[in-house]
Amino acid sequence: MVGIITYGAYVPRYRIKTEEIARVWGSNGAEIANGLGVFEKSVPDLDEDTLTISVNAARFALARREVNPDDIGAIYVGSESHPYAVKPTSVTVGEAIGATPVMTAADYEFACKAGTAGIQTCMGLVKSGMVKYGVAIGADIAQGAPGDALEYTAAAGGAAFVIGDDDVIAEINDTCSYSSDTPDFWRREGQAYPRHGGRFSGEPAYFKHIQGAANLMMEKMGTKPSDYDYAIFHQPNAKFPRTVAAMLKFTSEQIKPGLAVPYLGNTYSGAVPVGLSATLDIAKPGDRIFVTSYGSGSGSDAFDITVTDAIETEIDRKAAPGVEELLLDKEYLDYAMYAKHKGKIVMQK
Template identity: 75%
Template structure:
């Protein structure tokens, strides 16, 4: 059975509070934090970008399990903030972790679900025998224009998953996707910041597609919410995943371990993948995890995952890399001026 061999996460230590952003723009911090359910977000360091975050997450994954990088036959990096418009991030990640040139590599873009699309691709390649292992990464230094609603949540971070068939720590029993042409969010070539379609972001975007993917996988597998111990949904804010979980009849207890957005913000392609990692950080053999990502434009990938005995074996060590909870702890707080400098909103004249 194909599944997750190991996983790793990287989150920058720098953080800014939502109330600090609201202070600059004269907004009501309580209304914004309460409305979004987000109270702080991660900020990249001056020398951090999607590529460095992806490399750190991949190295954390390999630290947890002795996977030979030479056997990683595919590397896919999902992001909407790749450092280059034309120059693949995946090649940088592959070489940084010691993969051989005998690999296929590509960058994926599908808003916030590009990373889970990479997982699906690696599943197919590994299950067909074309590769031994595949590396799928969701990494972003998310963009939000000054004073725009996105600025309050757009964060930085990433997660990496090695996919294979050789005694995985979690088996992926089934996956499916639900996709339509719904332009709820976009960024044209040459534009610094994305735009969003306001009211289209919620019901015709997020909720329609997440529910579509969830209902489809339930039809295909014959399972329902009660068959899972945990559930993870894409987290553009804290309100959306809680609302869709309630609509789909998942309980607050099922989504609580993976709901990291209140302290982290929205890491876009890393969002649902970091939520899954936080859940795997506490999961035990036999636990069943449901995951549904979402990407504007728009689509959702759903996964039926079961944790195996390998997660507690000598082959795998959770303690060899920081857990999501540890990465969220001990933040370095910055004010808006420092944040703007870190994000490149203001630059030093030479």
């Protein structure tokens, strides 16, 4: 039985309302914001980045359950916004939680599904007996050019999962992936902001890959949407996950607990991990969770998860803030302060 033994999420406390972004960029901006179904998004503090988000999420995970750092044999951090082009985020996270030096560590990148790819890697290492515990993190300080549609959603946040095989709180029954060379979103080395294919990002990118992985997962497990209590789909905005859920015959009630994007924004590699964390915050033993991530370029990872009795006996969920609590702890910025926090404007020296 391989699965999640503890978890933690982190969201910066600063926010900007999408109507404030629309105020700066005019009437077309308001139309974009309304269409995306995102009302506000998180903004990193001046000293926050993917590394600090990852460390906080990992520490929250370990606050919920005592884990000997010496037993952590792997750390993988998935992100589009690692603070260094050449220097791993993962080893610094390991140092911060006391897991170094006996571990394998790497930084992953596959657009918004790099965090779920880390979960798959940790599953394999644990199942093979190579490590006792692995830590998989999905976190991002998402980028969006001023005035671009991405700016209305690109947010900051992430979550960490400790994967093991003893007293798991959520068993990962199986996982599968669906990938192809579909370039809907990209950012070349040295460029500050990504570019995207507009409507092309929906079909044949997002919808094709999520449906491909989801249908493959249910075919492998012999299940149907009604067999699951909850479902989490990648949430670049509020419209896409609701649409793909309906396409797959999942209900709005199944996706509601994990749909953080209306008041969080798109945390890229952190989007599905934060949504899964929000669902685990309220899950009960026996609940079954369906998860499908998406990363541009393009690919999806799907998971079939069953919550166990250990979620009520082996961890203290109240020992770290839940996603709902993190979203309620907020302070709003105007566009000028937001631009300063995001490095869109800098002081000339």
